[in-house]
Amino acid sequence: MTQKAAIQKATLHEADIVILGAGAAGTGAARRLAGTGLSVRVLEALPRPGGRAWTHQASTHDADGLALDLGCGWLHSGDRNPWTRIAEQAGFTVERSAAAWGRQYGDLGIAPEDHAAAQRAFDAWSERLASAPPASDCAADALVAEDAHWTAYMQALSGYVSGDEMERISARDYAAYDAASTYINWRLPAGYGTLVTSSLPAEIPVHLGTPVEAIRLDGPGVALDTPAGTLRCRAVLVTVSTHVLAGDTLRWPAALDPWREAATRLPLGRDEKLFLEIVGDSPFEPETHVMGDLHDPQTGTYYIRPFGRPVIECFFGGAGARAVERDGTPAAFARAVDELAKLFGASVRGCLRPLVASGWAGVPSIGGAYSHALPGYADARLELARPFDGRLFFAGEATHPTDFSTAHGAYMSGARAAEEALAALAALAPR
Known part of the structure; x- marks a missing residue:
């Protein structure tokens, strides 16, 4: 039988x-x-x-049918990610170019040596979680005195990566992901x-x-x-x-x-995405990135004109995402525009329009990010x-x-x- x-x-x-x-x-x-x-x-x-996994098909003044990922957007560990194979077998284009994350366009808002120092502090903290994890298993307990100047930056990154502050993150859990990741990140234009x-x-x-x-x-x-x-x-x-x-x-x-x-x-941690439409002439260059304020743990991080499209992807994590949840989407768009205007100049206010936002925390059948x-x-x-x-x-x-x-x-x-x-x-x- x-x-x-x-x-x-x-x-x-x-x-x-x-x-x-x-x-x-x-x-x-x-x-x-x-x-x-x-x-x-x-x-x-x-x-x-x-x-x-939700791709929103957006229409802007310049283009229709823009594929905007409000959830997962990167093929993390793309060289071993099974979705890479599935995508290629199905005829999807896989974009393998290096991402602009981690670079501050034009060194806006921060001197390059300070940005490098902030990133070194975060990388050293990550290494300590793997090589000398705290007995408490609390990721915040791996911070050292030298990190004090960059703690806000590190908390913001913790929010982007894990959706929460270091005080609520297991050091062993974080290190397990870090060790397994190849840190090769690809994208899907569709x-x-x-x-x-x-x-x-x-x-x-x-x-x-x-x-x-x-x-x-x-x-x-x-x-x-x-x-x-x-x-x-x-x-x-x-x-x-x-x-x-x-x-x-x-x-x-x-x-x-x-x-x-x-x-x-x-x-589930808290992470939310907002997309701003770019209208008319602007100083925003394709495939660039800025972080709003390295000394604010609630700051947004902004990927500008991905694939050359007339949008800015605004990403808020941890405390920043909870502020989106607490204050509402209009206030979150206003904050994103304020941060961008502080970096690029007040004139950019006239060329930025709210387009679409995620709101994962408010979806009863989901309830957060990851x-x-x-x-x-x-x-x-x-x-x-x-x-x-x-x-x-x-x-x-x-x-x-x-x-x-x-x-x-x-x-x-x-x-x-x-x-x-x-x-x-x-x-x-x-x-």
Whole structure:
């Protein structure tokens, strides 16, 4: 008897496997399960696929259909990132030129020697996390007296990288990512979100706008309560964010309390993107970058005219992103314009227009940017990744031990969870 025939005969469930979430992890799981002969469905709470991979198609005065990534935008560790291969096989252009991040265009607002000193301080702190980590596992405890002048800069970078301040970052967790990364970062002119959403297998149904309200384990398999009714299945691949896992938007069975506890130790940081449109003549050169104020931990960092497009990508992390959440998007756009005007001159105010903003913290089915481990809890990633009772399997960027916070870490975790589910179902199939 084939595996497909055995599963069809064994139960009255409406699906063999249900994937919760159509983001990068859900896509990785779906691609692994495609062609297995199993009945698979994807349930997505949002009215669109992609999760935190979202390419917004914008129109400006100068161009239509600009692909602007409001979530993941860089193929981090691009030389080993599975999305690079997927992109090239699908005919996407992969831009391999060096990024302008880390360079201050025209040395605006800071002397080059000061910028170099600030970066050296951050790099030395990162090295200490790996070579001489603090016993507390708190990343802030690796700061030294010489860092005091650049602490605000380092906190801003911590916000961009991890979504939170150093005081809430596990040194061991940070160092694990740092050691695994190749720091080769590439881009997709068509958008990372476009790649992710176009990579879902056509043969697997994706039910958008279908949030799961409760997961029940009463009886064999799993019951999923949704506004459209109850879906029964043999196994569930959970790819939702740690915010959802730890929260109350979905009713979880008490047996999953250990997984939910692990999720609380892997909170989502705060990172938000805003795009400003550039209108008319301006001093903004393509593929350049500036940081607003190296002495302000809430400062934005600005990528100017990516791919030559008439936009500025404004990125706020940690305290800066929480200010966006607290004060609202109009205030955040105003702050970005103020910082740019301080660097480039007041005249640029007349050529900058708010275009689009992310607002990840306010999306109930997501609730933030990407995960970081709290001090002392780096192992929570492994705890969260454990299967439950051969019925529930966990994926998502937070479950990857080294490539967390990335779309490729999410993708690989989805493929891993799918393999676990396949092995569990194969062990139950009649022989």
